[in-house]
Amino acid sequence: MALLHHYSTPLARAVRPPPPTRVRPYSTTIALASAKPSSTRPSQSQQQPQVLLGLSEKELQDLALNLGQQSFRGKQLYHLIYKRKVKEIQDFIQLPKAFRNDLEESGWKVGRSPIYQTVTAADGTVKLLLKLEDNRLIETVGIPVEDDGSSVRLTACVSSQVGCPLRCSFCATGKGGFARNLRRHEIVEQVLAIEEVFNRRVTNVVFMGMGEPMLNLKAVLEAHHCLNKDVQIGQRMMTISTVGVPNTIKKLASHKLQSTLAVSLHAPNQKLRESIVPSAKAYPLSALMRDCREYVRETNRRISFEYALLAGINDSVDHAVELAELLHEWGHGYHVNLIPFNPIEGSEYRRPYRKAVQAFADALESSKITVSVRQTRGLDANAACGQLRNSFQKTPLVTDPDHLESELPNTDLAVTC
């Protein structure tokens, strides 16, 4: 999900806390790799570097024990990774040199990537490019917002994939192609990088950067868990967004997260939606709305519907009336977040006039739909999702079909995209 489409200043305030819901523990099981690499031929996942970032305190204690240390060394590791945010094993100077060497010789890394590029907009929004182990670049954005002059929020907009296979017609990320899913630590480290650059804590996380989070749901849930438990960001301070991937909203609902689900609609009917979001062909609007209704029933959480306003395409008052009818048909209490299109290079779409945005919002409100309009942030910093990465990584990304398919809950969609 692109930041362009989803980040909204008033969104956090607009979403009321729901009645208390019992949070079921995550079903995620983190298999600790053995302390010493196996001598047998490694599987694909074992070939990936073993990273400390993303492990729980208990898992780090187990690791310390496996390496012949006492378990308190694991607690120290936890403190160094999540509180002190140390990036290299040899910089864990509180730990014995022998333990540090053992960790490295066993193939462990902290799991922090270098910041390759930083761009700062006049409004304080900072966009970072992180260079991953395989030299791929991903974007992450830090957005500082003053709340009524008293407190300051710092939102991290994180990517969940390197590129995106869904190719929404207005999105720079979609135009840049898709390479692979991000691993858990590669999502978590984006938040730590934002904290490093701003030198303060991130308060909110939105999974709205490069990629479709629901196509990498396992890693997204693991990262969400780590950000909540280990980086200590409240679940209600996080938002997971989707343009809609069959069979995943139900799966997400079963985790009963206290976070917000943002669903990108961008059109009030199937025909128009397919022209803007090609992957909608595999997931009809009626099926998406049915899943949203079930999600609300199951979780007691409201859904925010994201709607990118494209001048002359989907921004008329008639479209607003049709959208209100659609939402009333499938439930109540929905919120709509309007996102005036942020122009990207090579796009045929235009930004709507302010008057058109206001008329659209008024039409929704008069139909008793709560609405917010996203403030444009960092327009001068290649702020549309994917723009900065595309300007540095010109070579088209190559899709690894095996990798993609293994993560897709619905292979029809892989074909479509």
Ligand code: SF4
């Ligand atoms: S192409 Fe991918 S990243 Fe871009 S808006 Fe669509 S789902 Fe989001």
